[in-house]
Amino acid sequence: MAQLFSIPARRQRYLDVEAALALAQADLGVIPHDPAQQIAATAHLHLLDAARIDADEVRTAHPLMPLITELARVVGEPAGGWIHWGATTQNVQQTADVLGLRLALNLLTAQLCDLLDALTVLTERGAELVMAGRTHGQQAVPITFGFKTAIWVDAMLRHLERSQQLRPRLLTAMMGGAVGNFASLGDIGPAVQRRVAERLGLTPMPLPARSLSDPFAELVCLLGMLAGTGSAIAGEVARLMANEFAEVGEALGEGDVGSSTMPQKRNPKKSAAVIALSAQIRALVPLALEAMIHSHEVEGARTAMMDAALEQGCVLSGELLTLLTEVVRGLELYPERMAANLQLSGGLINAEAVMMQLAQKIGRGEAHEVVHHAAREVAIRGAGAGFLEVLSHDPQIQAELSAQELTQLLDPASHTGLSAALAHETSARARRAVEHVREQLNDEHLENRL
Incomplete structure (x- = not known):
C-alpha cells in the first residue's frame, strides 16, 4: 500500500494523466495528432532523468512543473510545447491521485473481503457454541459465540457496501482549468474532460471545481468507521482473553514472549496493535472534514491537509486489516471456560x-x-x-x-433465541456479498488490462 503513495508511483500517474490529456485533446482536434502520440509514448518515468526532476523540484518548489519540463525536454519540440495544454496543476495531480486511490480502494476492498472470509469461518465455528451475552459489562442472557461474531460480520458488510457506493463519487477526472470553469479550453472543455475520463476509466466531474473535496472526506470517514469496527472487534478479543473471562485467545507464535518480567503473560499483542492503528485512523477524520473548508475557489493548505489524511488513512487501514485478519484467522475458542462462566451467576x-x-x-x-x-x-x-x-x-x-x-x-442452551440461525444466515449473506464484490474487482482488473 505504501508503494502506491511513493514519489515514483505518483510521478508515473501524473505522466499517465498528461498522456491521456494529450491524446484526448488530439481526438477532439485541440492539439495535433502526432505530438500527442509522441507525448504519450514518452510519458514513462524510466525514460526521464529522475535527478533532473529532483533538482528542478528543489529549485522551483513546485510538485509538477519539473516533471512537465523534463517530459518536454525528452519529447523535444514542437511536441513538447503541447504538453499540459489548458490544464492547471491540480487538474493533473487530483486526477492522478484518484487513479492512486482507485488502486488503494481496490486493495482495501480485497483485504476487507479476506477479513470477511475469516469472520465467516469463525462465525460458523461458533454458531452453536453457547456463552454468556453481556450488556453494560454484566451477564445478560445466553447467546452463542457465532451470534457475537455475526454482529462483527454485519458491520463489516456495511463497510464493504459503502466502499462500493462511494466509487462513482470518488473516481472522477477533473479537467476544468484554473478554477473549474473551462476558461482555457472554452466550449470544448467538457468534451476534453469526458474523453480524459474515458481513457483513464473514470467519470467526469459534473462541475470540476477545485474546492470540491467531499468525496475524499467521505473516503476518510469510511476508513474511520471501518477502523472503529476493527477496534471494537480487537477490544472484545482482548477483553475475552483476560484471565477473568479466558474464553478466547490469540494464536501464539513459536517463541512468543508476553512480558520480560512476567513469564506467564499471554498478551493480546495484535489486538492491541489494531486498537492503536484504529485510533490513528479515526483521528484523521476531523482533519479530512477540516480540509473541506476552502476559501474562495481553492486553498492550498486545505488540499495538503486532505492529501495527508488520504495517504495516512489508506496506509494505516491496510495495516489494520492485515493484523485484524490474522487475529480472526488464528483465534482460539475455549468452550469449557464459556460453559463455566455461564454458571457464575448460579442460574x-x-x-x-x-x-x-x-x-x-x-x-x-x-x-x-x-x-x-x-x-x-x-x-x-x-x-x-x-x-x-x-x-x-x-x-x-x-x-x-x-x-x-x-x-x-435454567439451561442456558434453551434460551439462546435465534443466535445460531442468525449466525448461519449472516455468514451466508457475507459469502454472497464477498463473491459479488470479488467478481466486480476481477472485471475491473481485466478491463484495465485490456
Missing part, C-alpha cells in the same frame, strides 16, 4: 426465560416482580444460594411452574 443469566414463562400464567408485570425478588434473594444470600433453589421455594412460582420446567428453563 440468574436465565432469569428472563423464567419470567417469560411465568408471565404466560400471571402476566408480565407480576412475573417480573416475582422473578426480580427471587434474583435479589440470591444476591443477598451470596455464595451457595442457587437460583433454582430460591425459585423452587417461592410459593407463587411453585403454583405455576414444576421443578422439571424450572430446570429446563
